[in-house]
Amino acid sequence: MSDPMVTSVKQSARAPTNSVPPHDVVASAAIPVTMDGMFGHLHPASGETGVVFCAPWGFDALCTVKFHRLIAADLAQRGYPAIRFDYPGEGDSLPVEAGATFDIWVAGALRAAEELRDRTGCSRIIYYGMGIGAAVALRAGQQDANLAGYVLAASTLNGRRYLRETALREKIIEDGLAIDFGYPEGSTVLASFIMDPHLAADLKALTVSIDGMTAGLPTLVLARPENAADIELAEQMSSAGAAVECIDFSGYGAMLDGVVTSPIPLELIDTIGNWFSRNIPQDTGSLARQAADNEPPALQTSMFRERPEIVDSRLFGISCAPRLGGEKAVIILLNMAYAPHTGWGRIWVETARTLARQGIATLRVDLSNIGDSPADPKGPDQVVYSEDQLNDVHAVVRHVRNSTKAPILLAGICSGAHSALCAGATNAEVAGIVSINQLRLVLDPDEDVDSLLMAGARPLSDYKRRATSLSTYKRVFSGEVNIPKAAWNIASHARDRVLRGISPYLGGFTKLGRLRGRLFALLRRLEDRKVPVIFISCRTDGSLDQQRLYFGKTLAGQRAFPGLRHILLENADHTLSPPSVRQHVIGILAEAAEESAKRG
Template sequence: MDRKNAELGQGDNHQKSASPYAIPVAFNRMLGHVHHADGSTGVVFCNPWGFDELCTRKFHRLVAAEMARNGISSIRFDYPGEGDSLPLEGPVSFESWIVAALAAGAELRQRSGCDRIVYYGMGIGAAVAVKAGCRDPDLAGVILAGASLNGRRYLREVALREKVIEDGIDIEFGYPSGATVLAAYVMDPQLAMDVKSLDVELTDLPDDRPVLVLARPDNLSDRQITDQLKSRGVPVESLDFDHYGAMLDGVVTSPMPLELIDKIALWTQQLNETKPETDASPAPVDTVRHLNGDGFCETAEQLDTGLFGVFCQPAHDTPSAVIVFLNMAYAPHTGWGGLWVEAARHLALDGIATFRVDLSNIGDSPAHPEGPEQVIYSRRQLDDVQIVIAHVRKLIKAPILLAGGCSGAHSALYAGAESPDVAGVVSINQLRLVLDPDEDIETTLKAGARPIGDYKRRAFSTQTYRRLLAGEINMVQASRHITGYARAYLSRIFSPYLGGLTRLGRLKGELFALLKTLERRRVPVTFVICRTDGSLDQHVLYFGKDLRGAAAFGHLRHIILENADHTLSPPSVRTEVIDILRRAAHDLSSGR
């Protein structure tokens, strides 16, 4: 059976829920997703932290869906203060994560009727899985995926990865001194202290409980975990964690180890026990989907098409406007570094509602059965946005503003022009104002965000020549980038004279027609761009030097962010972007 249809619950499967999708649930001030099945064994997913969780959210959804098809129920959830969950009133401790995992196990038992739990942990979540599993008297087994069981080693790896990120971008990030940071995620100081002293011993696990190790390629510590368990006589199996590095490299593409997913599901299926036919089904449990925060309330929404989103609104006031946040590439609805969650809760305090959503095949939303595997910049995404707009219109009658970054900005601009219900658009760091139909999407996404000036600097760098001679540079890929920029440069020179006869002339005609459509409807468009990622180059390409061509559109404005990167990492920049969104929403509600 096709994997897409399997996840959507179409065909022969073991799901017993009336809904073919995972059911969003709120419990203990946390938000989770329950995948129902009939077996006696369930799985609790213990996430990695921060950026790694962002990159693996889709992977874990697919694993959980395949498990459900094999009769294993599961729950995926966000730790307190992470993802969609509400923060704790005080500092976050590692103990609070263990308690959260045990609470998720209790929630799964109550909802599915399972009585034995497998704790799955990835990254630092593996330490949570071991600790929680040792406290659960009905432990069925443990899955350790790319496990980080030594806190000091883990924090060193995080610091090294962040250094690589920051060294490639010439800005001041402005993170708190001594903070543990990775790709705009800042770890709670108390949690960082707890992790630093963490050294998880596997000897506490029962000898008769099976363990599955998903081993990273050429990783010594993963092999040591397997060897240590074998020496104790623990029933352990090791699988190669295919595509691990590619998966954690970012969210611009979405490589999924489908064979590994099948193997994980089959391993858990072996732990399942058939319930006696005389066993009664678990008593119905009311599904709570609301989280009440300080000045805001959030509701997990599941559209008929399976799309998942979170509606955030002021706790007491009637919203003056609603902003729909769209995905940037494969980053889930929480946003890079949790930006959309942070923005939603701040804006609610100013009387502005928001809807952060996962479009098809991203984050917590399953793939459309007839949609493409590569959904970024696809027609499927624009159709999804129209479905989301219709859903939001049912929730609230306030003016709707679409906002997104990069590919999400592209979706916001195009869907805004198509839908008469859209009253405003905020496009952030849009690297393709118009997508050339001859452009290869995979190549474009993998090229990343980089200004033309950076390519020029690298082209004349002695370090580049050394890497070239050493064979470290992919000449085919580099040639494509250089040829593409050269073509754009020549097209920019000749397009004013040749108009639609040039590629740029045709693309510019498409963009300007779209902007004129928005202009006729008096829909304000705000382009937010930074200097370090190539988005400014893109706007210069279409609007000319100093962006003077934008003056032809009365409802169009540009805002240039200083000291910003493509993913809006610096805390000061995130504050500025939230303020831009606030002003755009207030302008809509006031009719300006």
């Protein structure tokens, strides 16, 4: 659905960070499965050897969903069936009432292997594990009589060391953010993911041994650059009798730093696939039964029911509805950049299940080339802020409308908020919009999207403070600060401040005046349809600066739109990390849905 107010965006001249391998463009979404409260994705094939993916924890899992989907899809094309799954209490899986432990995670991996065998007829299993998932993979393999080998990536086998490294990473994330995160006392946290305390207690005493390795067992180790522990693990496994090949985990650091830009090491995917082809016999098995169920799988509790949704045979999502049905409204929860549908810190999972208890349904969805949704064969590599992404949103709205008569709302954070606003303005089925921390109310068509995504989310005041900080000078001289990127960000903020002052007098003669005209045209369309818009912003990420840029320092310009409401979140960051802030935002979403239901 094309619209003159939605412009194409400038693509970077360099190689796109989110390029897609050819095998993804022809792939459809994997087959969703449920297993004893766990959610998984099955990639069927007819080979005798299957692969079970044991993901890392929390933020690292969020950053690698797409990477692991691409590996699994490639292996399935080579004849190796694969299954990816969410540990109990993680991702889309249900919580564990008594708390998730390390042994429960291992049992989850073994249950996923059982599911893979039942559905595809494979007999032997290779366990792939990344990060702390490598410890899960090793433990599961040691309990599997038909173990075929391991793939161990950026492995962590010592739980206490892992917890120390996690705490250090979180300290770096929180550095300089003058907010009270309010996480539970003594909790293990990384980028708003809070680890189950039972699991954290287990990890303090965890050391996974590699004794008793089967002679000649095929093992691939993906070693982080300059990481002595990964090299040592490969040597130890070789000494224990395994047939080990150790390769560089190229692109590891960029991938874990780049959930908003989705840099995927494509060559590594081919390298892994070629290792399988060389080392794992590709005997063809007989399919035990149909890989897909006749009835769609579902996870449910006494309060909500969740089931997978495949939109246009390609876009993957999870609908969450009140257990007894009869939803008052449906909120479509959109991706923030390349963060998958579960959301940063599982915010969309928490949101969906909380709202279902209040009679409000949701659909958390991955748009093209994000998370569990493959790329559109005809779409661009860079999908964020693109018109193609808006077309995906329209397809999702049509999908929801085909199943309910309830009001449909759109909600998103950052780029997801931009998609909600632009798509909502041109879609008559949308009854409400909630925009959270939107850093671009409208996009400058000359702006490079890759640069925008990599710039991060900081207000001008933060750049001023850091510029006069002694620690910043030290980081500049040590090479830690990206000077060109920082200069671009500061110049951008300064330019916006100047333009904000003069554009009211020059109107469409300035670029800001023209962009303001586009924004106001969108808002007038929504006013004409009586569609309420809620802008939520905070002080720490630049979203409030963006509101002031278009509506004035006091936001007086918003008075021209009676259906527009602005809410300023205090003690909040861009990704809504503090648990109390999340609950506040969920309450705003619930109120918006209730109001839409009353209007009918």
